[in-house]
Amino acid sequence: MSARPELVLASASPRRVELLALVGIVPDRIEPADIDESPQKGETPPRLAARLAVGKAGAVAARSPDAVVLAADTVVAVGRRLLEKAADEAEAERFLRLLSGRNHRVLTGVAVAAGGKVRHRVVDTRVTFKVLSDAEIAAYVASGEWKGKAGGYGIQGRAGAFVTRIVGSYPAVMGLPQPETVNLLAGAGWRAS
Numbered sequence: 001m002s003a004r005p006e007l008v009l010a011s012a013s014p015r016r017v018e019l020l021a022l023v024g025i026v027p028d029r030i031e032p033a034d035i036d037e038s039p040q041k042g043e044t045p046p047r048l049a050a051r052l053a054v055g056k057a058g059a060v061a062a063r064s065p066d067a068v069v070l071a072a073d074t075v076v077a078v079g080r081r082l083l084e085k086a087a088d089e090a091e092a093e094r095f096l097r098l099l100s101g102r103n104h105r106v107l108t109g110v111a112v113a114a115g116g117k118v119r120h121r122v123v124d125t126r127v128t129f130k131v132l133s134d135a136e137i138a139a140y141v142a143s144g145e146w147k148g149k150a151g152g153y154g155i156q157g158r159a160g161a162f163v164t165r166i167v168g169s170y171p172a173v174m175g176l177p178q179p180e181t182v183n184l185l186a187g188a189g190w191r192a193s
């Protein structure tokens with residue numbers, strides 16, 4: 001039997017490592033991709049999530065052509081607005097005010113590069129927040145949990161108390177949909193032992 005190829009996770013997100021571990025996937029190596037994540041003019045959120053996931057996987061695969069490279073990208077969209085990672089407390093507060101009492105979409109792109117090809121999927125999840133009071137917003141901003149997270153919140157922490165409804169994939173909102181990831185890896189010939 002031939003040896004399994006090296007699995008490289010092209011992500012700096014600790015959530016992605018945790019979500020993989022939960023389904024028995026432990027990357028041999030972690031090598032975050034450093035690509036420009038700015039949206040292109042008129043680009044839809046699903047296309048952006050796909051392009052960035054594919055771009056991250058491709059960038060790392062170019063340096064490790066024999067490896068199987070896994071990457072992802074999570075994009076939060078409210079109406080026509082994209083909410084990237086909040087830069088500071090004032091922006092985190094603005095994001096929470098926008099999310100309060102309404103629905104938004106979380107698009108997560110997953111990409112696997114192997115043997116010179118990159119395959120990808122995008123998972124679209126609808127999330128509804130309850131109406132947030134000023135006190136709830138202030139406490140959440142002070143918690144710092146918004147840092148480094150698309151949309152300025154993490155569903156897996158205190159903001160879980162803001163979510164009244166989710167249609168789609170909870171792990172995709174956290175950063176990586178497990179079934180699609182396992183399928184893409186299997187398609188590239190990589191299976192958890």
Ligand SMILES: Cc1cn([C@H]2C[C@H](O)[C@@H](COP(=O)(O)OP(=O)(O)OP(=O)(O)O)O2)c(=O)[nH]c1=O
Pocket residue numbers: 010011012013014015032033072073074075076106148149150151153154155156173174175
């Ligand atoms: C909406 C939401 C996002 N997030 C996180 C998942 C991602 O880590 C992050 C979105 O940013 P990404 O650009 O997708 O990922 P990243 O910069 O953390 O890591 P890398 O590009 O190296 O893979 O937001 C949560 O943890 N919980 C949530 O509820």
